[in-house]
Amino acid sequence: DAGVIQSPRHEVTEMGQEVTLRCKPISGHNSLFWYRQTMMRGLELLIYFNNNVPIDDSGMPEDRFSAKMPNASFSTLKIQPSEPRDSAVYFCASIGDTNTEAFFGQGTRLTVV
Amino acid sequence: AQSVTQLDSQVPVFEEAPVELRCNYSSSVSVYLFWYVQYPNQGLQLLLKYLSGSTLVESINGFEAEFNKSQTSFHLRKPSVHISDTAEYFCAVGGSGSARQLTFGSGTQLTVLP
Numbered sequence: 643d644a645g646v647i648q649s650p651r652h653e654v655t656e657m658g659q660e661v662t663l664r665c666k667p668i669s670g671h672n673s674l675f676w677y678r679q680t681m682m683r684g685l686e687l688l689i690y691f692n693n694n695v696p697i698d699d700s701g702m703p704e705d706r707f708s709a710k711m712p713n714a715s716f717s718t719l720k721i722q723p724s725e726p727r728d729s730a731v732y733f734c735a736s737i738g739d740t741n742t743e744a745f746f747g748q749g750t751r752l753t754v755v
Numbered sequence: 756a757q758s759v760t761q762l763d764s765q766v767p768v769f770e771e772a773p774v775e776l777r778c779n780y781s782s783s784v785s786v787y788l789f790w791y792v793q794y795p796n797q798g799l800q801l802l803l804k805y806l807s808g809s810t811l812v813e814s815i816n817g818f819e820a821e822f823n824k825s826q827t828s829f830h831l832r833k834p835s836v837h838i839s840d841t842a843e844y845f846c847a848v849g850g851s852g853s854a855r856q857l858t859f860g861s862g863t864q865l866t867v868l869p
Contacts, residue, residue: 673855675857684859687857687858735857737855742787742804742849743804743849744857746798746800
């Protein structure tokens with residue numbers, strides 16, 4: 643398996659624009675997580691899906707952020723409108739039923755100017 | 756609620772010296788404990804994990820960590836570090852069932868000096 647795949651790897655956008663980050667979890671994994679990493683706040687859990695259903699979205703910072711998982715092999719994290727303080731590295735991770743540890747993607751480095 | 760405290764944000768150490776990265780956790784339920792490593796511009800990779808059983812767990816590259824329930828700690832150690840061990844190390848707690856999300860510490864930057 644190619645692991646968790648995120649796209650794009652880098653995204654530079656202007657303030658106010660919509661940004662969509664994409665994630666393909668490892669095949670067969672039924673739990674998916676979106677994390678945000680910044681120098682100031684470290685790694686923060688944004689949202690957790692199990693079997694495509696959002697279980698915990700208490701980490702989503704505000705209404706500008708939304709996440710979907712339309713099927714077991716794809717998830718998106720959308721920011722609309724984006725702001726400079728959203729600049730961070732966004733990671734997607736997945737876990738299978740027979741695993742205990744999360745497998746991480748390479749991350750998307752988002753810069754909002 | 757779960758929380759993780761990594762007491763040292765930066766640990767510089769000379770090559771071939773021993774190192775300990777400290778981690779303390781707080782949880783109201785039984786947890787799984789993990790150490791992840793992050794190299795520059797990369798994602799997190801699992802280094803080792805404690806689930807149950809023996810309190811001492813080891814990785815394939817010489818790191819080990821010991822689960823201490825009474826002190827709620829899961830410190831990471833290596834007896835002799837290499838330049839290639841330079842990276843950021845994250846301690847994390849996770850659960851099972853519907854609580855599988857990981858809660859991470861703030862990370863420790865290990866820098867191995869020649």
